Amino acid sequence: MSRRNGNGTRGGRVRDENVKEYDALIRYASAIVLIAAGVLLGLAVFGGAGPVGATVFTASYAVIGIGAFVLPLALIFVGLYAGFGRPTIDYLTTSGVALVLASVLAFAGLFPDAEFGGRAGSWAGGMLAGFFGFGGALVLLLATIAVGIAIVTDIEELVSLLSENVLSLWNRLRRRRGQYDEELTEEFDDIVGIPNTDDERESDESDVDTEQEEHEPTVTVFNHAAGSRVGAGIANFDAEYEAPPLSILGADRGKPGVGDIKANANIIKRTFQNFGIHLEMDEVSVGPTVTRYAVKPAEGVRLSKIVSLANNLELALAAHPVRIEAPIPGKSLVGIEVPNTTKAMVGLGGLLSAPEWSQSTKPLLAALGRDITGTPHYVNISKMPHALVAGATGSGKSVAIHALITSLLYRNGPNQLRFIMIDPKRVELTAYNGIPHLL
Known part of the structure; x- marks a missing residue:
């Protein structure tokens, strides 16, 4: 009985392997056919596919207009993606591209003099104009084009990237504006004659230095436990x-390699400041495999906002993975663990x-x-x-x-x-x- 079960299991595995090989063969063959069709249609665009290619291109242009120029690229892309990339197609992205193309053709169909929409575009544009009027159809098509672009380009990530760049540019402009105002104030003091002795400046600088020294993080390096080896x-x-x-x-x-601790601490602090989060470095603990930078965020800062910036810290520190421990157990601090360059x-x-x-x-x-x-x-x-x-x-x-x-x-x-x-x-x-x- 056990032998039958074993043979049945092996037979099932062989059938599964045969099905997988058959599916792979079909996928590769379909990919080759799609790529070849795309190349032939691309040659037909430039008149290099003979009378048959010219006829196919003329017919496709009459039906879908400028879509005839996009069709060869679409066939080649689908063939490469399905046959030699991932075995499954991203239907959401594909539907977004199709939505944009169909909306553009219908948009061209709203204008009778425009021929690049083809018969499909003229039919779709005329139908929408009949239901919603010219203005309503125009607004609807612009909205569908925007939706399609959002699906294809992942608009949330794009908006996040743009907001980060705008925020970083705004912070730079503020710093430059502050330096410019300070220079104007000094020039105004010199012109008016407001006394500002060197002794006062030196005392101010010494106060700043002592304040920076007070906020410099303490660095602790782990010790190998001393014990008997017998x-x-x-x-x-x-x-x-x-x-x-x-x-x-x-x-x-071995000893852990951590790189420049002070530079990493400044990078961490500056990265958070770019996103409007102010914090102070408290202590740095060097472990066998990771180094933990303990920071104290300003009052009112949400911990979830700090945790969400882990990927930005990985990019700024050129380290992966960066783990954020919010908070450190038993402390009112947030730990940022950065992998050591060399491990002990x-x-x-x-x-x-x-x-x-x-x-x-x-x-x-x-x-x-x-x-x-x-x-x-x-x-x-x-x-x-x-x-x-x-x-x-x-x-x-x-x-x-x-x-x-x-x-x-x-x-x-x-x-x-x-x-x-x-x-x-x-x-x-x-x-x-x-x-x-x-x-």
């Missing part, structure tokens, strides 16, 4: 079991030699890594009897599993802990063959 300090709950020395495990190595390697040996590990009395404690301040982070598996380790390729699933297993092996002997390991691919867990903890 097995003497390991918490062991089996007196008869001697855990391997920690020297066989990898140690913390956190070794399991450093985590298992930390005092937090050796002083804990939990037998099912497992090491996970370090937080942004360098503090070791552990998890008690007894509180999570059902766990799922998931993630994209290269996200660290295998490293997490090995860290969990190794932590338990160092902490418990075979009398207290037994493993049942299932590895269908025989790739990830083969290193544990022969350990005394296996059933």
Whole structure:
């Protein structure tokens, strides 16, 4: 019975693969036909497709007017998009293009002397003019053209981009206007004779310098936990079991590369100012993989507005991904996490030699890594009897599993802990063959 089910499953998979290959063949063949038809119609526009091409172009121009010039490009685009791009067509964009073209033809049909609308345009324009009058049809067609353009160009993104550029230009003009007014004020003071001694200017500059020094963010870099690299300090709950020395495990190595912290802080502050958000840099924490810039927004600023500018920060900092933590737990600050250019390697040996590990009395404690301040982070598996380790390729699933297993092996002997390991691919867990903890 099981053999029949297995054969049936394999037969179904073969049929599915054959259907996929057949669909791909049909799609590629259709794409080639569409592209060839578009090229032939394009040649017919310039009289290079012979009498048949000339007849087809004349007929299409009589029916759809200037649409005959757009038709070759449309056929080539659809062929390339459907055959060699994504297998599905974006029907919303296609409908937007068709709406614009039909509206333009009908618009041309409103004017009897215009021939570029073709018979289709004359019929559509005359019908609309008969129902709504010339003025009503004109307004309706202009509205449909605008709707079609909005569908094709994603008008919301376009308006957002234009508003950002206009706001940035307005801020620049305001800064230049402020500098110009300051220069005029100084010239007026010199002409009228208002005293402004150098001592007062120097005192003002010193006040500004001290104010800037007070607002300079404090930078903290995470420290690799100092601990013993021998097995003497390991918490062991089996007196008869001697855990391997920690020297066989990898140690913390490398230093994180963060680039110019001050320049990044200025970029973050300037980016928010371009959108009308004023904030102050509070502290900078350099972690193994990311650097967190803690900022304090001005009173009344919505956190949702700050979070929505993550993509703008990625563009300004040339970094991806940028994560915004709003707010930082336990603080009235917003954290902006920027990936480090080079990452520091956190070794399991450093985590298992930390005092937090050796002083804990939990037998099912497992090491996970370090937080942004360098503090070791552990998890008690007894509180999570059902766990799922998931993630994209290269996200660290295998490293997490090995860290969990190794932590338990160092902490418990075979009398207290037994493993049942299932590895269908025989790739990830083969290193544990022969350990005394296996059933």
